[in-house]
Amino acid sequence: MKATITDVAKKAGVSMKTVSRVLNNEPNVADKTRVHVKAIARELRYSPNLAARGLATSKSYLIALIYDNPSINYISHIQRGAIDACREAGYHLVVEPLYLEKAISREEKADAMLSVLEKLPVDGVILTPPLCDSQAVLQTLDDLRIDCVRVAPKKKGEQPFVGMDDETAAFQMTQHLLKQGHERIGFIKGHVNHAATDLRYAGYVSAISEAGLKVSSTFVVQGDFSFESGVIASRILLELPDGVRPTAIFASNDDMAAAVVSVAGQMGFDVPCDLSVCGFDDTPIARIVSPALTTVRQPIYKMGYQAAKQLTQSSNDQTQISQFLDFEIMIRASVSAIA
Amino acid sequence: MKATITDVAKKAGVSMKTVSRVLNNEPNVADKTRVHVKAIARELRYSPNLAARGLATSKSYLIALIYDNPSINYISHIQRGAIDACREAGYHLVVEPLYLEKAISREEKADAMLSVLEKLPVDGVILTPPLCDSQAVLQTLDDLRIDCVRVAPKKKGEQPFVGMDDETAAFQMTQHLLKQGHERIGFIKGHVNHAATDLRYAGYVSAISEAGLKVSSTFVVQGDFSFESGVIASRILLELPDGVRPTAIFASNDDMAAAVVSVAGQMGFDVPCDLSVCGFDDTPIARIVSPALTTVRQPIYKMGYQAAKQLTQSSNDQTQISQFLDFEIMIRASVSAIA
DNA sequence: CCCATGAATGACAGCGCTGTCAATTGGATT
DNA sequence: AATCCAATTGACAGCGCTGTCATTCATGGG
Numbered sequence A, B: 001m002k003a004t005i006t007d008v009a010k011k012a013g014v015s016m017k018t019v020s021r022v023l024n025n026e027p028n029v030a031d032k033t034r035v036h037v038k039a040i041a042r043e044l045r046y047s048p049n050l051a052a053r054g055l056a057t058s059k060s061y062l063i064a065l066i067y068d069n070p071s072i073n074y075i076s077h078i079q080r081g082a083i084d085a086c087r088e089a090g091y092h093l094v095v096e097p098l099y100l101e102k103a104i105s106r107e108e109k110a111d112a113m114l115s116v117l118e119k120l121p122v123d124g125v126i127l128t129p130p131l132c133d134s135q136a137v138l139q140t141l142d143d144l145r146i147d148c149v150r151v152a153p154k155k156k157g158e159q160p161f162v163g164m165d166d167e168t169a170a171f172q173m174t175q176h177l178l179k180q181g182h183e184r185i186g187f188i189k190g191h192v193n194h195a196a197t198d199l200r201y202a203g204y205v206s207a208i209s210e211a212g213l214k215v216s217s218t219f220v221v222q223g224d225f226s227f228e229s230g231v232i233a234s235r236i237l238l239e240l241p242d243g244v245r246p247t248a249i250f251a252s253n254d255d256m257a258a259a260v261v262s263v264a265g266q267m268g269f270d271v272p273c274d275l276s277v278c279g280f281d282d283t284p285i286a287r288i289v290s291p292a293l294t295t296v297r298q299p300i301y302k303m304g305y306q307a308a309k310q311l312t313q314s315s316n317d318q319t320q321i322s323q324f325l326d327f328e329i330m331i332r333a334s335v336s337a338i339a
Numbered sequence C: 001c002c003c004a005t006g007a008a009t010g011a012c013a014g015c016g017c018t019g020t021c022a023a024t025t026g027g028a029t030t
Numbered sequence D: 001a002a003t004c005c006a007a008t009t010g011a012c013a014g015c016g017c018t019g020t021c022a023t024t025c026a027t028g029g030g
Helices: A005-012 A016-023 A031-043 A050-057 A072-088 A106-119 A135-144 A166-179 A195-210 A227-238 A254-266 A300-313 B005-012 B016-023 B031-043 B050-057 B072-088 B106-119 B135-144 B166-179 B195-210 B227-238 B254-266 B300-313
Strands: A062-067 A092-097 A124-127 A147-151 A161-164 A185-189 A220-222 A248-251 A276-278 A295-297 A323-325 A328-330 B062-067 B092-097 B124-127 B147-151 B161-164 B185-188 B248-251 B276-278 B295-297 B323-325 B328-330
Touching: A005 A016, A005 A031, A016 A031, A050 B050, A062 A072, A062 A106, A062 A300, A072 A092, A072 A300, A072 B072, A072 B092, A092 B072, A106 A135, A124 A135, A124 A300, A147 A300, A161 A166, A161 A300, A166 A185, A166 A195, A166 A248, A166 A276, A166 A295, A166 A328, A185 A195, A185 A227, A220 A227, A227 A248, A227 A254, A248 A254, A254 A276, A300 A323, B005 B016, B005 B031, B016 B031, B062 B072, B062 B106, B062 B300, B072 B092, B072 B300, B106 B135, B124 B135, B124 B300, B147 B300, B161 B166, B161 B300, B166 B185, B166 B195, B166 B248, B166 B276, B166 B295, B166 B328, B185 B195, B185 B227, B227 B248, B227 B254, B248 B254, B254 B276, B300 B323
Parallel strands: A062 A092, A062 A124, A124 A147, A147 A161, A161 A323, A185 A220, A185 A248, A248 A276, B062 B092, B062 B124, B124 B147, B147 B161, B161 B323, B185 B248, B248 B276
Antiparallel strands: A092 B092, A295 A328, B295 B328
């Protein structure tokens, strides 16, 4: 049925091993032979049997994307990037959500991951927030000797990461608000388990301080990245009396920013005239909400791509270096200057 | 390092083959032996090497989700369902988007799929719309002798499908509008390549006809499921003069319905007072838009689950039967009765 | 002209598992 | 007690590939 390496070898008049060498781009093959074998392989539409190859090399040519992040948008883009990188290297991506019961502890997550990985031998793992911030998970991976790349905003342990500079982005966004004349800027924090939450807040704080203003705790409300938490948080902020109420709100992600816009509308505030709003992530909702949200575009696709790239190359190259990718501030209609 | 079947066999004092039989639930093993071997296997944390097993059985324990559907929300839910079903059966899901250049023809898609499948031996394929409606793709799969289940709203060829009854759902939704007193009901069609497009339209037409009304071509506008196409379509509908303008618009999906709400607002129509709007799919946007959309909830997760379930069972059971899953009409604020 | 050297190639085992088929066991039957 | 049968178990080959190591070949130096 399907051509095997033996078929190719026979037809090309060489040994299996030589065919194998050609297919794996190993050295010490005469150019003439190389070309010839390649031609035959193409002619026979030969492609190696992954199971057999895996058995012989104890590699699987599989990368796992493991996550417990509930943001469909985020995961999807990471996934697309990872798949594209995998394809370029002849790898495939298996996706393993770790959802189980809610409120599962980090140790349990590590266990769940362990049982998945015991069954499926993968050559590398891509970890997204907040899973990538769990020491237990990282330790488990280390014990298993499975390479991993964290899609995360900062270093943790020895594992390389691919991410963006959340702090600087939040800093710049806050500066943008300041430049528009806003002085009372509300901030809605993200989920406490995410490393990005602290970084974004830190960026906000630096910008406010650098402008010579005080960070007022009245203006900082805890959220958890969900639309609902944004509703609650924005109510707290918007119910402050006139003259004390923020003139701008910086939400740690777009879902919460959308909630701000929605609540503001219900409470009779016009965005952006009465209230400027900005978000973070540039998810599709940012353009659907009216007015469209000023927000930070994360290079999510690229993060997934780079993460998988590193994993597929790691055996050859030992250049597993952590890296920041560029972000972009998207200026849209939800922010206006103070009159 | 990792325990092999030989380790288990040795420790249990039986042959490898007996261990193999126990692990695969094959008959003709004494209960005592079965229990004993199972205990040892657990003790050693043994789990079979998929590559080896795959090589011996020429099965891969992999299911592929192949798609060219741009809706992240849709694919994500299908994926989650499929992954859950795979896990239950010891399978894993590999995800293969077929995006390549835009406007790629169906034959080219079939080719692209072929080249993916040649490299990765999978035991089954899940196909989503619109890919699942391509005869070329189905034929290619058949040639490869790879099982497939279509996540689709109707039968095509021999392949089983898992889906929902789009026509009946659209019928019921239209009836809902009629019951609220609407007689001028606009309809925005979906993308021409999707089988669901015609079915939803058919449901609309039956309901209108059954109510003794005429289907006016003025009220039916072509869309393509995108927000943008919804904007254009709703403008056409809403620019109709007073007394002729529809009092309700049924968009073939939520994105387009959200566009209707947005355009209506811009044109000074109040939803739902001046205009009722309903969508289809119950994506997150349906609850974010204000007013929240009355729409049809598709059992997307379940479709993915069932599709994978069939694939993982198909070898044993030959009950590969196509099935409709239940949908639900979500009544929300975007529709109101005619005064 | 012979041998050392390195490049190119091939023979063969073995990765961990399951399919095939043969061997063994423990009754039930005569 | 001898025989037979089904149930249970095991020996062994082989799935398609690559790693190891041996072999062949061509080339240049002594």
